[in-house]
Amino acid sequence: DAGITQSPRHKVTETGTPVTLRCHQTENHRYMYWYRQDPGHGLRLIHYSYGVKDTDKGEVSDGYSVSRSKTEDFLLTLESATSSQTSVYFCAISESRIEQYFGPGTRLTVT
Amino acid sequence: QQQVKQSPQSLIVQKGGISIINCAYENTAFDYFPWYQQFPGKGPALLIAIRPDVSEKKEGRFTISFNKSAKQFSLHIMDSQPGDSATYFCAASINNFNKFYFGSGTKLNVKP
DSSP states (O other), X not given: OTTEEEEOXXXXXXXXXXXXXXXXXXXXXXXXXXXXXXXXXXXXXXXEEEETTEEEEOTTOTTEEEEEEETTEEEEEESSOOGGGOEEEEEEEESSTTXXXXXXXXXXXXX | OOSEEEEOSEEEEXXXXXXXXXXXXXXXXXXXXXXXXXXXXXXXXXXXXXXXXOSEEEETTEEEEXXXXXXXXXXXXXXXXXXXXXXXXXXXXXXXXXXXXEOOOEEEEEEO
16 A cells, blocks of 8 residues: 555544544655545545645545644544544545555544 | 536446446546546555546556546446456546545446
8 A cells, every 4th residue: 555554444432532543654755635435425535734734624624633743644633523423534645646545544433 | 515526326237348437527627537446445546547638548448538528537447357346436636736536436346
């Protein structure tokens, strides 16, 4: 998966708890993304980063925050998890828009 | 509001047949259209991509057809194989913006 790891790979959490997902890359790519994948909705962009400490919102950013303090790490935080945030979360990296490389995904269940 | 609309949601094709997946968009600023392939339990991976200055791009059994005036593009998989069974996503992006808008996905099942 092009030097991208996501942790944890699976998580079950309770409504109202904060959750942080981590994406780590070894490719030194400038751009990093967080998507969620849900049946019938495809991949929807949550947040993305175009450099260290440079981030912007995507289509479905409400309830999520991100941080990128190092080139290789991009963290996604669910401030207070809700059942609607049950999903599979993918991190992706790119150096140009020609190709994005996706991580293996994190399956999050909010009960 | 989905920027890229994809159909069908699912597709069953016999081995050796042609699989066709369609996508449509409204934003004329889009100028790069990739297709991604995703196998169960894996992240999507780039399959093939096209820019609007050409009407067709072919790579092996995979062909993208692009109709700029209709704002539509499609993926054709010739001689479909069981190994092609996967979910396919079309996407679009705008020059100078490293953001992608994905379609809702098509689950392809190629029967032996």
